[in-house]
Amino acid sequence: MNNRTDSLSTMEKVRKGIAKRRSAERLFRFYGLTGIVLGLVFVLILFISIIGKGYSAFQQTQIALDIEFLESVIDPDQTRDSKVISRADYNSLIRKSLSKAFPEVKGRRQIRDLNRMISTGAMFQLRDRVLEDPSVIGQSERVWLLASDDYDMLMKGHIDRNVSESERRLKDHQVAWVDQLFEQGRIKKRFNTFFFTSGDSRAPEMAGIRGALMGSMYTLFVTLVLSFPIGAATAVYLEEFAPTNKWTDLIEVNINNLAAVPSIVFGLLGLAMFINFFGLPRSAPLVGGLVLTLMTLPTIIIAGRAALKSVPPSIREAALGMGASKLQTVFHHVLPLALPGMLTGTIIGMAQALGETAPLLMIGMVAFIVDIPKGIFDSATVLPVQIYLWADSPERAFVERTSAAIMVLLAFLISMNAVAVFLRKRFERRW
Amino acid sequence: MQTPYLLFTLLILSVLAYFIGKRRSVTVVEGALRELHSLPAYYGYYTALWGLIPALFLMLVWLSFEPTWLAHQTVASLPEEIKSLPSSKLNLQLNNIKNVAAGLQVSQRVDPLIVEAAEHYNRLRKISNFALTLVVLICSLTGIWLAHKKISKDYRARNVVEKIMTGLMILASMIAIFTTVGIVASVVFESLLFFRQVPFFDFLFGLEWSPQTALRADQVGSSGAFGAVPLFAGTLLISSIALIVAVPIGLMSAIYLSEFAGSKFRNTAKPTLEILAGIPTVVYGFFAALTVAPFIRETGEQWGWVVSSESALAAGLVMGIMIIPFVSSLSDDVINAVPQSLRDAAYALGATQAETIKQVILPAALPGIVGSILLAASRAIGETMIVVMAAGLAANLTANPLEAVTTVTVQIVTLLVGDQEFDSPKTLAAFALGLMLFVVTLALNVIALHIVRKYREQYE
Numbered sequence: 001m002n003n004r005t006d007s008l009s010t011m012e013k014v015r016k017g018i019a020k021r022r023s024a025e026r027l028f029r030f031y032g033l034t035g036i037v038l039g040l041v042f043v044l045i046l047f048i049s050i051i052g053k054g055y056s057a058f059q060q061t062q063i064a065l066d067i068e069f070l071e072s073v074i075d076p077d078q079t080r081d082s083k084v085i086s087r088a089d090y091n092s093l094i095r096k097s098l099s100k101a102f103p104e105v106k107g108r109r110q111i112r113d114l115n116r117m118i119s120t121g122a123m124f125q126l127r128d129r130v131l132e133d134p135s136v137i138g139q140s141e142r143v144w145l146l147a148s149d150d151y152d153m154l155m156k157g158h159i160d161r162n163v164s165e166s167e168r169r170l171k172d173h174q175v176a177w178v179d180q181l182f183e184q185g186r187i188k189k190r191f192n193t194f195f196f197t198s199g200d201s202r203a204p205e206m207a208g209i210r211g212a213l214m215g216s217m218y219t220l221f222v223t224l225v226l227s228f229p230i231g232a233a234t235a236v237y238l239e240e241f242a243p244t245n246k247w248t249d250l251i252e253v254n255i256n257n258l259a260a261v262p263s264i265v266f267g268l269l270g271l272a273m274f275i276n277f278f279g280l281p282r283s284a285p286l287v288g289g290l291v292l293t294l295m296t297l298p299t300i301i302i303a304g305r306a307a308l309k310s311v312p313p314s315i316r317e318a319a320l321g322m323g324a325s326k327l328q329t330v331f332h333h334v335l336p337l338a339l340p341g342m343l344t345g346t347i348i349g350m351a352q353a354l355g356e357t358a359p360l361l362m363i364g365m366v367a368f369i370v371d372i373p374k375g376i377f378d379s380a381t382v383l384p385v386q387i388y389l390w391a392d393s394p395e396r397a398f399v400e401r402t403s404a405a406i407m408v409l410l411a412f413l414i415s416m417n418a419v420a421v422f423l424r425k426r427f428e429r430r431w
Numbered sequence: 432m433q434t435p436y437l438l439f440t441l442l443i444l445s446v447l448a449y450f451i452g453k454r455r456s457v458t459v460v461e462g463a464l465r466e467l468h469s470l471p472a473y474y475g476y477y478t479a480l481w482g483l484i485p486a487l488f489l490m491l492v493w494l495s496f497e498p499t500w501l502a503h504q505t506v507a508s509l510p511e512e513i514k515s516l517p518s519s520k521l522n523l524q525l526n527n528i529k530n531v532a533a534g535l536q537v538s539q540r541v542d543p544l545i546v547e548a549a550e551h552y553n554r555l556r557k558i559s560n561f562a563l564t565l566v567v568l569i570c571s572l573t574g575i576w577l578a579h580k581k582i583s584k585d586y587r588a589r590n591v592v593e594k595i596m597t598g599l600m601i602l603a604s605m606i607a608i609f610t611t612v613g614i615v616a617s618v619v620f621e622s623l624l625f626f627r628q629v630p631f632f633d634f635l636f637g638l639e640w641s642p643q644t645a646l647r648a649d650q651v652g653s654s655g656a657f658g659a660v661p662l663f664a665g666t667l668l669i670s671s672i673a674l675i676v677a678v679p680i681g682l683m684s685a686i687y688l689s690e691f692a693g694s695k696f697r698n699t700a701k702p703t704l705e706i707l708a709g710i711p712t713v714v715y716g717f718f719a720a721l722t723v724a725p726f727i728r729e730t731g732e733q734w735g736w737v738v739s740s741e742s743a744l745a746a747g748l749v750m751g752i753m754i755i756p757f758v759s760s761l762s763d764d765v766i767n768a769v770p771q772s773l774r775d776a777a778y779a780l781g782a783t784q785a786e787t788i789k790q791v792i793l794p795a796a797l798p799g800i801v802g803s804i805l806l807a808a809s810r811a812i813g814e815t816m817i818v819v820m821a822a823g824l825a826a827n828l829t830a831n832p833l834e835a836v837t838t839v840t841v842q843i844v845t846l847l848v849g850d851q852e853f854d855s856p857k858t859l860a861a862f863a864l865g866l867m868l869f870v871v872t873l874a875l876n877v878i879a880l881h882i883v884r885k886y887r888e889q890y891e
Contacts, residue, residue: 014781021783021786022783024783024785024786025783025784025785025786027785028785028788028789029687029691029785031683032683032684032686032687032690032691033687033691034683035679035680035681035682035683035684035686035687036683036684036687036688036692036700036704038680039680039681039684039704039707039755039756039759040700040703040704042707042752042755043703043704043706043707046710046714046715046718046752049718049722050714050717050718053721229603230603230606231603233599233600233603233604234600234603234604234606234607236600237597237600237601237603237604238604241597241600242604250608251604251605251607251608254607254608254610254611255607256880257611257873257876257877258607258610258611260806260809260872260873260876261614261813261869261872261873262809262812262813262814262815262840262868262869262872263813263815264813264815264840264843264844264865264868265614265618265813265865265868265869265872266614267847268614268617268618268843268847268861268862268865269610269613269614269617269618271617271847272617272618272620272621272862273613273617277617278495278498279498279499279502294606294610297606297607297610298607301607325589325593326593327593327596327597351709354711355709355710355711355712355713355714356711357711357712357713357815357816358712358815358816358819358840358844361819361844361847361848362843362844362847362848364848366848384711384713385713387713387714387717388713388716388816388819388820391713391716391717391720391721391820392820399721402717403717406713406714406717409711409714410710410714413709413710413711417709
């Protein structure tokens with residue numbers, strides 16, 4: 001046998017190996033495809049897990065109560081002064097209405113449990129209702145009030161009824177109340193407007209992303225106002241004017257390295273320079289914007305240079321030939337043609353800045369802030385930091401809010417990138 | 432006037448100045464525009480720039496020194512026994528004064544001395560603000576007036592404006608250098624303060640990390656050890672797990688996309704894969720902490736293993752997913768840069784596609800691929816949010832991926848978030864860690880970029 005194989009001709013050897021080589025080829029191809037499919041599966045899992053956890057946060061459980069707006073409680077002196085009205089004890093109105101709805105509940109502990117069914121924020125709902133229309137005082141009205149987070153979780157099925165009572169957040173009698181309300185049609189999941197209109201709160205059912213969104217907007221505004229002009233000017237200088245020398249090289253090396261510096265290091269810079277050295281206010285969107293400007297500049301500069309490079313030299317030569325100065329050539333002819341590309345780069349840089357968290361933790365934008373910021377000097381937090389803060393909270397109800405906030409953030413990022421792609425497609429020119 | 436309004440006024444002034452300058456240039460030559468050296472608009476720009484830039488510069492300088500001056504003056508007005516306090520306590524008092532001055536209720540009982548100082552502070556601030564408004568407006572108006580006077584028919588306004596514009600552009604491009612200098616300066620300065628209290632080699636080679644310094648001498652468990660080796664080991668462990676995940680997947684997808692895939696598949700798969708690079712890291716952190724870590728722990732428990740709920744594996748896996756696109760898109764570029772002639776030669780010799788890739792293309796692209804892996808590694812080392820949310824705080828020196836470890840970035844965040852005192856080694860340690868992080872990532876990037884560039888030159 002051995003002799004026969006040795007004496008095979010080269011062609012036969014090749015032919016014999018072909019099957020093996022083909023299978024090796026298929027295997028290799030399979031590995032490649034597996035790599036891609038795995039990557040795509042990860043994208044899918046990520047989105048499914050986040051949407052699956054978060055979609056329920058767009059609805060919120062509310063309970064309808066017949067509230068008597070007693071004049072003796074809200075405005076005993078009949079002043080109708082908004083200050084008096086906003087200081088009234090609305091909780092007592094809620095308590096009264098609850099005890100009327102559940103007359104059979106007795107005992108201090110049971111009554112306390114009953115009162116906890118309604119969110120601590122419900123009093124603000126009533127206050128706003130009265131402030132909006134003071135004529136309601138003295139009358140009775142059915143009002144939908146926020147349920148507290150445990151009841152919300154029960155309604156959404158995140159608290160399992162089949163678990164034994166001792167391991168459940170809500171006891172049997174509390175579940176029975178919910179069932180009773182449900183039969184009367186007085187407990188319902190409704191669209192969660194609070195999530196979009198209120199600031200942060202310790203109570204999950206009251207917590208919203210408005211404050212973080214405004215903070216993100218102010219921060220991005222500062223970033224945009226600073227980074228676009230600076231980035232565009234740098235790109236124009238390096239691409240059109242800079243002489244090739246050591247100095248220019250140094251600038252270029254710096255820009256390339258800054259693009260790869262970990263974001264947290266920029267946070268250290270912001271803390272040491274802007275806050276400790278220049279004494280700018282902590283937690284303010286101004287400082288956040290400054291830090292993010294430094295971070296996004298390399299992205300904008302690199303994209304801007306690519307856009308300028310794609311403008312053909314003939315445009316410049318024609319302008320120069322007509323007697324335009326170098327600066328006129330660039331500003332009147334090259335820059336307008338490169339602008340869409342520069343804007344695309346800027347939008348992508350802004351999207352990066354919007355999703356950035358770590359450097360903002362360093363400069364104190366991580367504080368618990370209930371008020372919605374009103375300017376770039378106010379203490380604020382941003383959307384990604386809000387996500388980080390909520391993700392740390394132990395309440396089950398914060399998990400769905402975190403996921404929902406992530407969905408909002410991703411929606412913003414996707415639309416920003418879509419605009420960038422659209423700009424590129426719409427204004428891309430082949431010369 | 433408040434700063435934003437002042438800025439707005441300045442802008443309006445300079446817009447007015449533009450029209451004034453433009454009109455002036457036309458009247459100077461009595462409408463005979465051909466006599467002018469530059470177009471009238473340039474005389475407008477010239478006047479506007481004179482009205483804006485010196486005033487803006489003055490404002491910037493003033494505002495950056497105002498807080499220091501205010502603090503100094505306020506301290507000077509305080510009685511001697513407070514002035515002689517050590518600087519940390521003095522700063523505390525100063526903060527109190529500022530809070531009272533801003534109308535924040537710090538506590539129910541406020542020292543009348545502090546209230547008085549706060550009033551003094553507010554008075555000073557008002558004076559400073561008024562002076563700033565006055566000085567800036569006068570500066571702007573003087574600039575406009577000077578420029579206006581200078582306009583004549585032979586005045587080369589265009590050349591001057593162009594020179595100023597070029598100067599501004601040079602200034603803008605220097606910001607990159609300033610940023611690097613700023614990073615190095617801020618990190619190195621605080622690190623030096625730290626190394627004065629903790630010896631450099633104790634930090635670099637110490638095996639124990641517990642940054643809680645004792646507030647009282649008899650406090651237990653707050654020895655304040657600053658040996659960073661457990662942090663380096665933890666960072667290395669998590670980054671290695673990430674690379675073990677990302678390199679095969681990223682590399683195989685890059686090979687498939689660039690060599691096997693049809694253009695239709697490539698055009699959809701590549702952007703989809705790159706979505707992974709655009710997702711904010713805080714989202715990955717949430718995913719790691721709430722989805723992957725519990726999953727790993729439950730799976731481990733079924734096999735009878737003890738898995739920490741903040742295992743290095745969870746953080747590493749998710750970080751690996753995050754850096755897949757870095758590896759794949761960079762490797763894709765590198766593989767595409769291998770000249771077609773090499774492929775053709777291999778096919779002509781009868782090699783299959785897989786053999787061509789394995790024996791010709793990959794060896795040729797190897798330096799570039801190594802570069803891309805190094806860049807991905809530097810990303811992994813500097814990544815913060817995933818590890819902050821999914822890795823632990825305890826500094827364990829272990830190679831077991833199922834245990835909790837901590838990393839350099841996690842420690843920087845935990846040391847600096849919350850209240851800080853800038854003379855304790857605890858806070859300064861964060862800057863020393865930041866210095867290490869900066870140096871290591873910079874070195875990795877420089878090496879990677881050098882390799883990639885060298886490789887590119889080879890085929891150009």
